[in-house]
Amino acid sequence: MGELWYCMRNSGVAEKYVKVVQDMFEDSETAAGCAISRIDKWVQGGGGIIPGISFETLCLLLAVLMDRLTDEVRQEYLRTMMFADDILMCNESMEKVEECLEVCSGEKRNEIRNVTVALKRLLYWFVVFPGHRPTRFIKEGCHKIAGFPGVIGCTDGTHIPIIAPSVNEGDYVNRKSFHSINVQIICDAANIITNVEAKWPGSVHDSQIFRECTLSTKFGHGEFTGYLLGDRGYPCLPYLLTPYSDPEPGPQQRYNLANCRTRARIEMTIGMLKARLQCLQRLRVTPERACDIIVACVILHNIATIRGEHCPSEPNISSDPNHEHPDPPTDIQDGSAVRDTICHNHFF
Template sequence: MAIFIWLFIGLFIAYLASVCYSHTMASRRSNDQTLSYTREDLLLYRSVDHNLPVDLTDFLRAKRVESKRRRKRDHRGGVRQRLRRRGCRPPLPAIILSNVRSPQQKIEELRIKAKACFEYREAGLLMLTETWLRPEMPSSLIERFLRIFVLFPGHKPVRAIKEEFHRIAEFLLGFPNVVGCIDGTHIPIIAPSENEADYVNRRSIHSINVQIICDAAHLITNVEAKWPGSVHDSRMYCESTLSNRLERGEIDGFLLGDRGYPCRPTLITPYPEPEPGPQCRFNVAHCRTRARVEMTIGLLKARFQCLRHLRVTPERACDIIVAYVVLHNIAIISGEQHPALQIQDPEEDPINPADFQDGRIVRDTICRNVFTD
């Protein structure tokens, strides 16, 4: 009887040992990474030599890496190849994600797409990462994007730009031959360590004076962000490259500006003391049309609140302003919703430069031919 008892105890101990061992092995297997094999993996394993080891892990991992490299090599060919394969379908993907800290591979792609589809309506989102504004970001890369997205007189034909401006004041027969509206705006900055007095504007605030030209759709077509706050708007325009292009007749049309600019054949300003009748109608149509640039500057500052005060050096502030102008144009092109706009009443410039004689002749001709009953 004692023999059977000891035999039963031995079997029970062996059973407990086997259960404990099974539980330990199961827990170890649960801690390991689970591997799943697709149908393609199993077919791939079946098609190779059957002398391979039974463990599929290393084999399949190596095959996946090799297949990914082969697929990458086969699909390489650049944006022109991809656009050619798409045929007549929209050339833009749903999302374009570009880290502009290393944009060499994206510049040509964006340039081609800007020419192929100006409106960019087929794209859901064009995202530029914030590394664009880091101090180590070279200015040359920002200038490349500037040449793509900020063009004068614009991406559209000149005739279409003039028609859009003409429709603004159509109730007064419209303002003819306008290719852009110009104005200056001050971006406050901290007091620089060098040449501090040059950056103090007429409000006794340190700032960068920025020249903005826009079209009727609030797209900024030209930006000059390099002048200290003490420089007057008229000097910025006179020394700009765009002024020389207009004077040489490269662009058919003229700009609209306020009384802070002298009246020129290429830059029309309102009458300082209009007489009742055609001159008053001229000034009203001029004011309604030129208001687009004030709205554009308000949209730019409302979309990027940091432009109300930049705590950087003047050189870095100029790069940031240009970068935000490019981002503003991208937002307009992609159809982003306008932010809440609060336009402040423009402050009269105490300095009114004298008008040019030929500028007054052009202004009187427009007033007589368009706004006379």
């Protein structure tokens, strides 16, 4: 909770009131039974968030916190935010976006870059794996989709087109022969993006991105209790379950159907992200800046989803036209035993 005390003090709250609030939270526990130590563990349960503390009080404290965290964005870049909103959230064609960017002065372009960087600073507040809610609720949300047990996220890659870079141009040409950033995204059942890897050239395979990401290492060390679902572009691992390549009639087919229906949530989430933030149809910037913009767009998507904002157009969840689904990698698929056990216990 140190962030809250810092923000309260820097917002001009008298020290005596800070100490009163500290005493209220001393040794408190959430309704889910977790000791309060970080804001991202504020979860509302059936008996209230923290015994004796009203939800309205927490909202007030959170408002103080966010007011301080976003002070740089609101004060230094207020006019730029209005302009950036037109660019990032634009629901017009990319031609109109590009036309708007063409008339921008160099100073305005720098301000847009500053806003993007400022939004990135909020990444670990709005993009949290496996989520802000207790893992039990995340699993329940995924289970309700198609009855697949223990799922804490669905993952897939999506290609964000970019202009040809001047350096290492060939690395960014993907299997569909256009330049792109291959972005790994993980989401929950509520279309909240819980993890994003936006740094890889389009020629890099999904399986390599997952294998080298920090989250994969944490899964391998047993830091999470639950499974990710992925398509056949990923290896089958004890914590990353993929469909059977040639399912037998019965349990394996039912397993594949449940896997596919649950995994459709990531396709829907990617579709919503691109529908809300039309600039992702093609970014006319360097790869480094493109990665920053992608992360900023993910944060804006999560904020919009949390607020219940209407998606401007119905996302196409049948297939991502900018993403290929290649043959399964040749990596050792040491998750087969876990997959077989789930298939036998839950889909017989």
